[in-house]
Amino acid sequence: MAEWNDMKQTIEYLSSEIARIETMAGTLSSVEHEHYRKLTGFEKQELVDIAVEEQSAARQLGTIKQMCLNMSRRLDGMLQSMEPGAGHEVH
Amino acid sequence: MKFIENLIRSIANETADKAISRMVNDQYTENLSATIPVGQKIGMANLMEILMRSAHGTPVPRPLGSPIHFSPWEKLLFNPVHLFRMPTPEKVAIDTSVTIGPRARKPLTISIPIMIAAMSFGGALSKNAKLALAKAATAAGTATNSGEAGLLREEREAASLFIGQYNRGGWMNTPDKYMQLDAVEIQLGQGAQGSASQRTTPKNIGEDYREVYGLKEGEPSVIHSRLPGVDSPEEFIGLVGRLREETGVPVGLKIAATHHLEKELQIALDAGVDFITLDGAEGGTHGGAPTLQDDVGLPTLFAVARASRYLARKGAVGQVSLIATGGLVTPGCMLKAMALGADAVYIGTAAMMALIGDQIVETAPFEAATSLVVYTGKMTSELDVDRSARNLARYLGACVTEMEQVAQSLGRTALSDISKSDLCTLDADIARTTGLQWGWASPDMQDEALEWRTFPAAVSPERQPGRPTRETEEVSVSAYSI
Numbered sequence: 001m002a003e004w005n006d007m008k009q010t011i012e013y014l015s016s017e018i019a020r021i022e023t024m025a026g027t028l029s030s031v032e033h034e035h036y037r038k039l040t041g042f043e044k045q046e047l048v049d050i051a052v053e054e055q056s057a058a059r060q061l062g063t064i065k066q067m068c069l070n071m072s073r074r075l076d077g078m079l080q081s082m083e084p085g086a087g088h089e090v091h
Numbered sequence: 092m093k094f095i096e097n098l099i100r101s102i103a104n105e106t107a108d109k110a111i112s113r114m115v116n117d118q119y120t121e122n123l124s125a126t127i128p129v130g131q132k133i134g135m136a137n138l139m140e141i142l143m144r145s146a147h148g149t150p151v152p153r154p155l156g157s158p159i160h161f162s163p164w165e166k167l168l169f170n171p172v173h174l175f176r177m178p179t180p181e182k183v184a185i186d187t188s189v190t191i192g193p194r195a196r197k198p199l200t201i202s203i204p205i206m207i208a209a210m211s212f213g214g215a216l217s218k219n220a221k222l223a224l225a226k227a228a229t230a231a232g233t234a235t236n237s238g239e240a241g242l243l244r245e246e247r248e249a250a251s252l253f254i255g256q257y258n259r260g261g262w263m264n265t266p267d268k269y270m271q272l273d274a275v276e277i278q279l280g281q282g283a284q285g286s287a288s289q290r291t292t293p294k295n296i297g298e299d300y301r302e303v304y305g306l307k308e309g310e311p312s313v314i315h316s317r318l319p320g321v322d323s324p325e326e327f328i329g330l331v332g333r334l335r336e337e338t339g340v341p342v343g344l345k346i347a348a349t350h351h352l353e354k355e356l357q358i359a360l361d362a363g364v365d366f367i368t369l370d371g372a373e374g375g376t377h378g379g380a381p382t383l384q385d386d387v388g389l390p391t392l393f394a395v396a397r398a399s400r401y402l403a404r405k406g407a408v409g410q411v412s413l414i415a416t417g418g419l420v421t422p423g424c425m426l427k428a429m430a431l432g433a434d435a436v437y438i439g440t441a442a443m444m445a446l447i448g449d450q451i452v453e454t455a456p457f458e459a460a461t462s463l464v465v466y467t468g469k470m471t472s473e474l475d476v477d478r479s480a481r482n483l484a485r486y487l488g489a490c491v492t493e494m495e496q497v498a499q500s501l502g503r504t505a506l507s508d509i510s511k512s513d514l515c516t517l518d519a520d521i522a523r524t525t526g527l528q529w530g531w532a533s534p535d536m537q538d539e540a541l542e543w544r545t546f547p548a549a550v551s552p553e554r555q556p557g558r559p560t561r562e563t564e565e566v567s568v569s570a571y572s573i
Contacts, residue, residue, distance in 0.1 A: 029184060030184060033184045049481075049485075052484070052485055052488045053230075055488055055492070056202070056230060056231055056232060056484070056488055058184065059187050059188070059202040059203060059231075059232060059491070060202045060232040062184060062186055062187065062188055062202065063188040063200055063201070063202040063232055065188075066186070066188040066190065066200055067200045070190060070193070070198065070200065
């Protein structure tokens with residue numbers, strides 16, 4: 001039973017941290033997106049190349065957000081199946 | 092210098108005068124200019140291929156797929172919004188990520204909906220080209236594909252997301268290889284080749300090729316028409332189940348689009364695949380017989396529309412990812428394929444052109460640009476891998492930005508939210524068969540307008556008094572130009 005509770009708490013911890021990562025990724029993605037917008041205002045090719053990298057970073061942060069959402073859903077499913085009455089209790 | 096220029100001009104002038112005089116004075120049957128009407132009659136590409144077949148006596152290995160423009164993408168247009176639904180504010184980022192195989196234990200999430208298509212090391216491309224593709228895909232946050240090959244270690248290391256083909260040659264079909272993949276694509280066919288067999292002769296197989304494919308010296312590489320071990324639908328179903336269980340990654344099926352599409356899809360659904368890749372008749376290849384390219388398959392546009400409808404009918408949308416490929420050369424085509432129901436797209440030819448980019452000057456004017464990237468090319472060592480990867484990453488970024496601009500104009504916040512309702516078509520037959528609205532008539536006039544376009548009276552005057560319903564129509568407007 002103690003092991004079961006440990007596992008449940010670990011999953012709750014992972015779920016909460018993933019939610020934080022999701023929020024941070026979303027914020028950073030917006031920042032990178034804004035950088036891309038500003039950098040494309042310059043004529044210099046080097047800056048435009050950096051802008052393209054910023055844009056790719058913004059998209060990849062957006063992907064991290066999406067991955068976090070997918071993982072949260074799976075963890076929530078695991079937590080629900082661990083609730084009393086879900087049929088997996090350890091007696 | 093001036094003297095040399097004048098001399099060249101004088102020689103050119105003299106030569107042109109003589110050529111024109113002969114063309115004017117010679118009998119047409121003996122005249123070089125006879126090639127002009129002949130070329131017009133049978134087409135320049137067909138003329139060249141007739142000559143090549145007569146010279147070699149073997150099918151002509153035409154590169155990059157059919158030149159025929161099968162899918163009428165230009166007949167589809169997106170519907171911008173202004174007031175009825177507001178455009179997306181420019182500060183709002185458009186979500187471009189896609190999850191392939193959401194049901195798999197380890198789904199594959201990519202940052203952009205464009206992936207690099209299956210182009211094999213050796214069978215098609217040089218190691219440098221494959222590395223550049225993998226590096227570009229990694230930079231853009233997307234996946235690249237092995238093609239029908241063995242596992243090229245350097246490619247696997249350079250690609251953060253790597254889809255491998257469980258192939259008809261058998262070179263990726265052992266656990267030591269497919270367990271290293273991020274998704275497994277069971278390859279049973281491709282747009283440019285159907286499900287025909289292919290063979291690479293030993294003279295085109297170098298040591299590095301033999302090593303990756305596990306071939307002996309002097310042994311050809313053979314892609315069979317059937318996947319070894321799969322001689323029935325039941326065996327395919329068993330294979331999918333085993334690979335899903337063993338790997339946990341998305342397991343998909345790739346086929347050449349065909350009019351038997353729905354029957355093939357049902358077997359794939361019965362097998363429990365995580366994704367389906369449809370390669371339309373426009374699909375490219377390193378070199379394939381023109382007949383397989385021009386006369387076999389189903390165009391990408393219709394294949395995607397039909398597959399998407401079938402998956403919806405079977406309740407598989409959101410469970411089984413649909414990947415479209417074949418002739419998608421502009422961001423507009425790619426996004427239209429997604430709006431018709433594809434979750435993501437693969438690009439091959441466009442990716443190769445973008446990858447070569449400004450290095451095309453290295454080959455021009457005496458060599459084809461492809462000689463920089465194909466395995467048997469004369470100039471493969473000249474390809475700058477990092478520069479190529481940068482070119483392709485820039486191209487992918489630009490394509491997705493153009494897609495985002497469309498999404499903004501449609502009032503959407505994610506590329507995956509764009510759907511058929513964001514499109515209209517200028518072609519009445521496409522409207523009828525795909526369920527898109529016909530742009531010639533307002534939404535409330537669709538049924539009436541599409542019925543009016545059938546002209547049943549032209550074939551059966553006795554039916555004139557009662558307009559036919561859409562179910563009873565027999566002849567469409569395509570048979571009668573207005």
